[in-house]
Amino acid sequence: MDANEKNVLIVDDEPSLRMLIRAVLESDGWTVHEAQSGEQALEILPGLTLNAALIDMRMDGMDGMSLLTELNTIMPGLPVIMLTAFGNVNSAVIAMKHGAFDYLTKPADNEELKAVLAKALNYSRLVDENEKLKSAAGATEQMIGSSRAMLQVKELIEQAGPSEATILVLGESGTGKELVAEGLHRSSLRADKPLIKVNCAALPADLLESELFGYMKGAFTGANANKPGRFQLASGGTLFLDEIGEMDPVLQAKILRALQEKIVEPLGSVSPVETDVRIIAATNRDLKDEVEKGNFREDLYYRLSVLEIRIPPLRERVDDLPALVAHLLEKLGRKNNKKVRSVSPSFLDVLGRYNWPGNVRELENVLERAIILSRSEVLGPELLPQQVQNTDPRQTPPKQSATSQDPDNGATTPKSVTPTLDDAERQALISALEANQHHRERTAEALGISRRTLQYKLKKYGLTRR
Known part of the structure; x- marks a missing residue:
């Protein structure tokens, strides 16, 4: 992130309010991006670099609290300021307990708006600098241990991190596969872009497909707006597919195509979307055994396992x-x-x-x-x-x-x-x-x-x- 940039996203369903805030902030040197709904904000998010966000608490469709939750996942550390009517201050305070940076009552005073955004900018730059320092300190600092097995894992992370190779992380549940994925991302050339995590075992196949590839408005009942998938949200960065051994075989074929052709098709779309992500997958299963049993695609296994990193169990x-x-x-x-x-x-x-x-x-x-x-x-x-x-x-x-001493023959034995x-x-x-x-x-x-x-x-x- 450029230290001189000042980028803010305004999400509000009132065009007149967005126009007023834009005028105030642009006069103060900010580059302003706008969205009229939470759904639209998520659509444009993959192409943005932000220092702060201003979100209306009450909007049709996705409300401010739901959008805050999404932003905390996609852009952790981004200062989010909630906009609320005077009578709804309690909701804004609750939002702060869930990760919001601050709140302003509408209509916001111009000087107060500038002051809060200035604090948010300083915080954003501090978070960015802290992340850079963490990366500089080494990609494996959170992995505790100096046994020979762990030193080998750390060495593999430092060697493989800067590459673009797809990596398969193997290990029993609870060994720290997610930490390895974070270390690989931090040591990569994509470290300043998102690391998006998906637990493939946590969702049924149909929901997992919509999470990964996104969907278009009207694709199914309840799809009231376009929603980008995790592949799009991870654009330029890394997508971590945890517990990939649990993935449905039909979905495995679509993941294989995304890896081979670097495109995804959102549900309900007639045109593919290009993707630029690095895949790190993890599993606690023996995928070779799963291939032999017919539960996992052999071609996908070889696509994923360009390099395998095995995390030793604690015992x-x-x-x-x-x-x-x-x-x-x-x-x-x-x-x-x-x-x-x-x-x-x-x-x-x-x-x-x-x-x-x-x-x-x-x-x-x-x-x-x-x-x-x-x-x-x-x-x-x-x-x-x-x-x-x-x-x-x-x-x-x-x-x-x-x-x-062996009592029978006097030989020295272990x-x-x-x-x-x-x-x-x-x-x-x-x-x-x-x-x-x-x-x-x-x-x-x-x-x-x-x-x-x-x-x-x-x-x-x-x-x-x-």
Whole structure:
């Protein structure tokens, strides 16, 4: 976004009001875009770069609150100012609780209008600058962990991000496939354009088709206006198709055509619409197996899997547990207004024995439960759910070997040794330090902990002189 640009969208069904606002804002250096309804605003949105939006609360068809919800999804961080009649201020206040930047009563005072738009512009530029700084800091900073498996995932993201290749992200539910998609988008040349996400398992086939490709007015009962699909909304950016393995075979054929020919056909349209999107797909299924069963198109599978990135389940990267726990404690403590300093060694030991079928998402839920129930700043194992506490230590797979003497022939043979979580945490610290050339600030960022916490742990494990 150009730092000197001042772009605003006005959405109001009163032409005279739009004309007055346009005159005031254009005299103040703004470039003004207009829409007479929420539906029309969504139609023109893909071609716009905006710093702010002014939306009337009450309009025929899509009302201001519904449009606000759509804008928060399509353009997160865009300051939206609600226009409301004096008697409807309560609704505007509710809208602010749902993400609106501010509100103005109609007819708005010219100077007040300029002042609110000036604040919105500053906020917009701050959000834009913050996003650029996040991208510059690295596309994988939200992915906590320095185990060998996670370092390989991060390296693939940084290598594949700048390409235009279609990428298939594989992993069990709760492993963080959406985070990988966000990392790929942030490291791409499309980072300043939208990342639009669609969960293919959340909608039935007919609704999913209209969401992806859009529809024309009159295409079906209830289609009262044109609506662009997610392919159009993601124009110039990235479209993330989550759980694509759940997609209906008929819809798979249409996705294949969109990939091959770079066009989509909105429902009820007689002419195709060109698209310019990069596709990232994700699934928790074995798509090769689904192809053999006839549930997934083979040609679509090969289109999607130019490059595959597999995210390891949590049970395969137990070394990352201490860093994940430290990161989640800070995040969930803030969320629940609870001060939690750390967890006990026995708490970590129990976590390390559990198999984590729900992966990181399950770990987050378990920790949040423990934080809510805790009366102390240090979490103990008694706060864990019974299915986690009751894990048999003998079922824990061996993590490393020592040698022992075979009593029969005197030969030296491997002996299984299961390390404690302290061992795992110490090794994770060593791996992270080596991966970041012993630069402590970068190491702390990679682990998702503060530098002070890192210093404490280095001292704890005798690593300060390494």
